[in-house]
Amino acid sequence: MSFNPTGQGLTRRGLLAGAAGMAAAGLILPRGARAQEARRGGRLRIGHLGGATSDTLDPATYAAGPVVTAMLAVCNNLVEIDAKGQAVPELAEFEPDAEARVWTFRLKDGVTFSDGRKLTARDVIASFDHHRGADTKSGAKGSLEQVKEIRADGDNVVVFELTSGNADFAYLTSDYHFVIMPANEDGTLDWQSGLGTGGYVLENFEPGVRITLKRRDDYWKPDRAWFDEAVLLTINDATARQNALMTGEVDVINSPDLATLHLLQRRPGLQLVEVTGTAHYTMPMFCDQAPFTDPNLRLALKYAIDRQEVLDKVLRGHGQIANDSPIAPANRFFAADLPQRAYDPDKAKHYLKQAGMEGLKVEISASDAASVGALDMVQLFQQSAKAAGIDLTVKREPDDGYWSNVWLKKPFCVSYWNGRPTEDDMFSLVYARGAEWNESHWDNERFNELLLKARAELDEGLRAEMYREMQGLVSEDGGTIIPIFVNYIDVANDKVAHGEVASNRFLDGWKIVERWWQA
Amino acid sequence: MSAAEARRRPILRMIAGRLGIGVFTLFVISVLIFLAVSLLPGDIAQQVLGQSATPETVAAFRRELGLDQPLAWRYLDWVGGVLSGDFGRSLANGRPVADLLAARLGNTLFLAAYAAVIAVPLAVGLGLLAALWRGSWFDRIANVATLSAISFPEFFIAYILMFWLSVRMGWFPSIADPGASPRLAEMLGRAFLPAITLVLVVTAHMMRMTRAAVVNVLGAPYVTMARLKGVSRWRVVTRHALPNALAPIVNVVALNVAWLITGVVIVEVVFVYPGLGQLMVDSVTNRDIPVVQACALIFAAVYILLNLLADVLAIATNPRLLHPR
16 A cells, blocks of 8 residues: 555645544544534625526536536535545445445434434435436436446335446545435435425525525534524636635635635635646547557647646646656545656657658647636647647637537547545546546557456555556556646635645535634 | 597507517517527536536536426426516526515615616707807817717726726725614715726717707707797707607617616626626526526517607607607
């Protein structure tokens, strides 16, 4: 075990009082130590990016935005990700069998929905079945394809039988799609009523405007859900979001405008909460389509981008350079010892020559719909590639419909991933042979073989070794340029306090409502 | 009495005729909007699922919403619903469109009324004074100030106001969202900055039209006559010039009020005000046809009704308009 599971190299510029930060790190310390710090009461107001009038409570349609943040306070998952990036039991203790193929989840005692009903295995099964089967419209359908059967064993035990072993299955159940909601009589999911087992009840939901949550007095977790009330306002305009924070209309905002962040930081009474998570920018090339069939050409392009410049100019330093692998320092099995690829026009020329494609002309499709600053990034790429003798033309695509008409359709484009907490999930989703979202059409024999092997392996040391080799393969042979990881940035005022912040999403892993408290 | 009746009847006939044409216009607009939204690339299934769309989930989504039916059939289905008073349900979140619109329409009308109550008297007053003191310093300053205000983009005015009155001075909130169940006083305070932004945008147009119309009339012989009889300048303007200049002013006011209801999406976004504009933009982005259709019908109806009202008022102040030569 040469890997540090806390994720070395995590940059945390957030202003955490050291002691207060540690004391609140959720499940690590006994309750007494933390209770002095966190206190009950108050109102949390969040200025949230990403709400729309089309938002619904249906977990099949969750993407990001205030609905997900709110519903993670209204509901619980079987498992949650803590500040260290570890999967810890939430609604259920879990246990795999020796092959990691059959997973048993034992529901905790005394958990009730906010209408008083007891949580049972039926509710859990309905919550997962909602994302399975031919008629589901769920974005999480792919993740559950490995599940062969879900069955109840009595009222309190749910057994997941997988098609093959997956040592990370517990992580998967922490996905925000798999919030546990009550089942209807017929076994379908009752998402319409917005009931959950969480610390808050939904009081008012006006899609695209605001969500109001009220604390439940009988919440089963004694050391969570401190605020009496929470209001999530949709503020999609970055300037309006920052003004709302500065004028005290809200306590916390996510995604501040990077261009003016340094000015915001100068204001007293504001704290920056910044974590490097797993989110990354990608530029996939179709490996089965000329000219990208040649690995030398792919390497040439990888050497032709100036990652540091992209980080400095597009993200203004709020991120980290990446090594053409989607596994981030925040992941458990990040291979920190792989050599970092740097901008090297000579090497790019060398590989271009190897490929026999000097003077190459290639077009990349881009739009800011893929990620903030994507167009700026490809323009920088265009300049740096020119020095390497590559004529990169930028095709500017319309924002509207980018994901349906450009991504996965054009042979070379920009894309974005929030990343996944586990290596297996990330690799299976985007880099495995035949995966629905294999955006680069990459198919590497050795990689696919290791993917299956590592998935079923329970020995951490062996897994680390396999994932290291796979990161090397993606980086060297893969069809995706991954220049940067992007930080999750929230800004809060001094009326709210928090413990160590989870790095898997914005707003403390989207669990801010349950985890933070008033200062 | 019979003379008055004769005068009223053509007005009634005109109103009925215009309403009939209005209904036909609404029908044509509904067809156009339906076709336009259908022509946009992608559909609601792809838009909502975004990056996580797969062929199967998109197909399941479409089946659930009935989007696998032919276009004409879906349109007829929608028309049938509307004719029986049912605007259908939002494709995106399954809520009845009427419910979605009700709250938003109320907010939009409130903001428009708020801005209009300030802007219309202000613009007409400034216009009258500018006409009265034509060529004076007041005239020039009023012109330059209102023209500058209209020349800036709305979001710029909004940010400037927000920066000074909200961030710096702290007098007004930077967010206009009044909350779930606001009181009137709170709504007035919260919506003040967006209302003032809109006032600054619409004043110039109405003021200049008022000034031009009044100046035009002031050149007429009967005004000179009134002056020669010794009537005061102010009285000449208010009693003789303004009534005769009302027709064009009323028309411009109607157009501007219609804009206040239909065209303020940017101000809504900047001040986080939950109005109809934001709803419509979201719905177009998501290809949520029933909501787009309902919004478009409301906006079109606003234009038709306000224009009709303007014509009726113009005729009421100047019955000669009923008998075009």
